[in-house]
Amino acid sequence: MAGKTTEAERERWEEEFARAPVRPTVTFDSISGEKIKGLYSPEDLAEFDPEESLGYPGQYPFTRGVHPNMYRGRLWTMRQFAGFGTAEDTNERYRFLFSKGQRDLSVAFDLPTLMGVDSDDARAIGEVGRLGVAVDTIDDMERIFEGLDLNQVSTSMTINAPAAIVLAFYFVVAERQGVPWERVRGTCQNDILKEFHAQNEFVFPPAESVRLVTDTIEFCANHAPKFNPVSISGYHIREAGANAIEELAFTLADGFEYVEQSLARGLSIDEFAPRLSFFFIAHNDFFEEIAKYRAARRIWAKRMRDRYGAKSEASMKLRFHAQTAGSALQAQQPHVNLMRVSYQAMAAVLGGCQSLHTNSMDETLALPSEHAVTLALRTQQVLAFETGAANTVDPLGGSYFIESLTDRMEEAAESIFEHIDKLGGVMKAIETGYFRRVIADSAYRYQREVDRKERIIVGVNDFIDDSAPSVDILKVDLATEHMQVERLKQRKAERNSERLNQCLERVRQAAANGENVMPALIEATRERASVGELTNALADVFGRYPGVPGG
Amino acid sequence: MSPRPPRVVLSKVGLDGHDRGVKVVARALRDAGMEVIYTGLWQTPDRVIRAVADEDADVLGISILSGAHMTLVPILIDLLKKEGLSDVLLVVGGIIPDEDVPKLLDMGVGSVFIPGSSLDSIVEFIHSRVPAKLSGK
Numbered sequence: 149m150a151g152k153t154t155e156a157e158r159e160r161w162e163e164e165f166a167r168a169p170v171r172p173t174v175t176f177d178s179i180s181g182e183k184i185k186g187l188y189s190p191e192d193l194a195e196f197d198p199e200e201s202l203g204y205p206g207q208y209p210f211t212r213g214v215h216p217n218m219y220r221g222r223l224w225t226m227r228q229f230a231g232f233g234t235a236e237d238t239n240e241r242y243r244f245l246f247s248k249g250q251r252d253l254s255v256a257f258d259l260p261t262l263m264g265v266d267s268d269d270a271r272a273i274g275e276v277g278r279l280g281v282a283v284d285t286i287d288d289m290e291r292i293f294e295g296l297d298l299n300q301v302s303t304s305m306t307i308n309a310p311a312a313i314v315l316a317f318y319f320v321v322a323e324r325q326g327v328p329w330e331r332v333r334g335t336c337q338n339d340i341l342k343e344f345h346a347q348n349e350f351v352f353p354p355a356e357s358v359r360l361v362t363d364t365i366e367f368c369a370n371h372a373p374k375f376n377p378v379s380i381s382g383y384h385i386r387e388a389g390a391n392a393i394e395e396l397a398f399t400l401a402d403g404f405e406y407v408e409q410s411l412a413r414g415l416s417i418d419e420f421a422p423r424l425s426f427f428f429i430a431h432n433d434f435f436e437e438i439a440k441y442r443a444a445r446r447i448w449a450k451r452m453r454d455r456y457g458a459k460s461e462a463s464m465k466l467r468f469h470a471q472t473a474g475s476a477l478q479a480q481q482p483h484v485n486l487m488r489v490s491y492q493a494m495a496a497v498l499g500g501c502q503s504l505h506t507n508s509m510d511e512t513l514a515l516p517s518e519h520a521v522t523l524a525l526r527t528q529q530v531l532a533f534e535t536g537a538a539n540t541v542d543p544l545g546g547s548y549f550i551e552s553l554t555d556r557m558e559e560a561a562e563s564i565f566e567h568i569d570k571l572g573g574v575m576k577a578i579e580t581g582y583f584r585r586v587i588a589d590s591a592y593r594y595q596r597e598v599d600r601k602e603r604i605i606v607g608v609n610d611f612i613d614d615s616a617p618s619v620d621i622l623k624v625d626l627a628t629e630h631m632q633v634e635r636l637k638q639r640k641a642e643r644n645s646e647r648l649n650q651c652l653e654r655v656r657q658a659a660a661n662g663e664n665v666m667p668a669l670i671e672a673t674r675e676r677a678s679v680g681e682l683t684n685a686l687a688d689v690f691g692r693y694p695g696v697p698g699g
Numbered sequence: 700m701s702p703r704p705p706r707v708v709l710s711k712v713g714l715d716g717h718d719r720g721v722k723v724v725a726r727a728l729r730d731a732g733m734e735v736i737y738t739g740l741w742q743t744p745d746r747v748i749r750a751v752a753d754e755d756a757d758v759l760g761i762s763i764l765s766g767a768h769m770t771l772v773p774i775l776i777d778l779l780k781k782e783g784l785s786d787v788l789l790v791v792g793g794i795i796p797d798e799d800v801p802k803l804l805d806m807g808v809g810s811v812f813i814p815g816s817s818l819d820s821i822v823e824f825i826h827s828r829v830p831a832k833l834s835g836k
Contacts, residue, residue, distance in 0.1 A: 348717075475719070478814065480815050
């Protein structure tokens with residue numbers, strides 16, 4: 149018996165492969181438009197050197213994962229993003245999630261808070277407490293965490309333009325609970341660059357916005373070393389329409405930009421880089437997603453070591469949160485979303501995520517109901533405890549297909565980095581509208597593929613079933629807005645206006661003098677300055693950014 | 700005289716920054732030969748209605764993914780009436796719960812397009828409604 153396949157066997161396969169009938173009209177390309185071959189074999193890995201490309205888990209270049217034993221030591225954090233209505237409503241939801249086994253919090257703020265607008269501002273009408281919790285002053289923030297010990301929990305906060313302000317609120321909550329800042333754990337999204345590319349929740353101009361991010365990185369490095377001051381995010385870039393390769397490349401390019409700005413501030417790389425974290429999407433194209441995470445770890449490790457001179461391995465490790473894709477959820481036959489979320493979540497776990505949010509089946513209709521969030525959390529628990537996916541590290545490592553795809557994604561990302569460099573770097577590329585153009589083009593291309601049925605979406609362009617059951621959705625009480633506005637007016641009236649104005653003036657001075665704004669923000673928070681007042685104080689100095697070229 | 704192509708103002712009202720859908724729709728309507736004016740983000744109802752009047756639009760498309768549709772759409776409809784623009788076809792797209800769709804249609808919205816709507820269905824809807832309106836002008 150021959151131990152190796154013969155040339156004849158290969159030729160026979162090639163012939164049969166070429167002759168075999170192929171399903172019509174569908175594409176086999178990945179969502180990024182990469183050509184996917186019908187078979188991957190040792191030939192595809194002819195140049196592949198596992199020692200150089202993979203290494204061992206927990207070791208450079210971390211392709212296989214950031215920990216030596218990954219989920220055998222500790223499972224990923226099941227972190228469900230939640231928040232709506234008032235601080236009381238959100239506090240109640242957190243206690244509910246705790247009773248179901250969740251241990252870490254993830255705060256969703258409402259749109260006015262995300263935009264640095266107070267609930268009593270005319271621009272907030274109809275949106276107070278609707279997509280997340282309304283936070284105006286430290287009193288709201290404190291109420292959210294009532295009965296939840298900041299010594300015990302880690303908190304993720306999804307906020308960007310006013311992130312420095314909300315971070316100041318969080319530190320003052322810790323102070324009021326008697327928890328020292330050095331012990332506070334958690335993550336603030338605080339990734340303003342992707343707001344300019346994709347999500348549109350920016351307030352100040354790009355340079356001033358990035359300066360605020362750098363202030364928080366510096367402040368956390370000095371005072372809250374267990375807190376991740378920024379979560380560099382591809383999620384929103386992807387949701388806005390980018391493909392997987394663009395998500396990968398734009399996110400890492402943003403990461404390099406924060407590193408360079410922090411180095412320019414005089415921080416040393418190993419002082420702050422270990423606390424930079426990432427946030428990627430988990431989308432439908434199963435293998436492409438897994439390859440994306442693996443490529444991301446390898447690219448980051450190489451850059452940090454070779455370009456930025458990191459010495460500490462902690463600086464080279466790309467740790468990431470994943471969330472299943474909101475834009476992949478469908479309004480038609482919403483129960484089917486459970487299956488989509490399951491596969492996406494599995495891709496994130498096979499790709500080595502550190503924490504994961506699974507979307508609820510009803511999110512194309514409204515904020516999730518308790519029933520739907522419970523199922524979403526249960527999806528992760530089944531994945532963790534029943535499927536065996538967590539039993540061994542990087543189970544797909546060495547696969548001809550996965551390794552080829554990982555290499556290919558790395559190459560494609562590198563060529564995008566070169567292009568961004570040619571444009572003059574990330575900040576210049578924002579000004580020219582580059583990112584937004586690329587993302588809008590990809591979004592349009594994808595929708596056309598779906599409309600032409602080159603990509604089948606179950607229940608949307610095939611397998612349509614108008615009799616499928618609907619789901620019961622969460623209704624946010626319309627009285628919330630009125631209540632929050634009245635309460636804010638009352639609180640504002642109760643403050644010491646002289647001390648408050650002095651504090652706001654200190655914030656303006658710090659912003660204008662180029663000193664770190666965090667101490668002034670914290671002092672103003674103690675005087676119960678609101679998110680809107682602090683945002684306005686910063687805008688007095690920084691100005692407001694009207695929008696980005698590229699639509 | 701050949702009728703001019705439909706003129707469509709597309710807009711995002713309020714603080715909601717989700718603009719993937721509205722930009723894709725803008726491009727599809729342009730590709731279908733319509734004249735499209737996209738106002739960009741963060742518009743107030745007053746500014747949207749002014750754009751409709753200034754552009755002499757036949758159609759107003761509003762994209763809302765923030766859940767504020769039941770607050771904002773009635774304001775827009777009132778303003779259209781006040782400005783004598785009731786003949787403008789109002790179309791809403793975004794995250795709209797099933798139970799709100801008939802309510803929006805009763806208020807006078809021409810159609811509601813939820814996620815999963817094909818671009819062609821939006822184009823066809825506008826074509827089916829706008830030529831009839833043009834003959835009256």
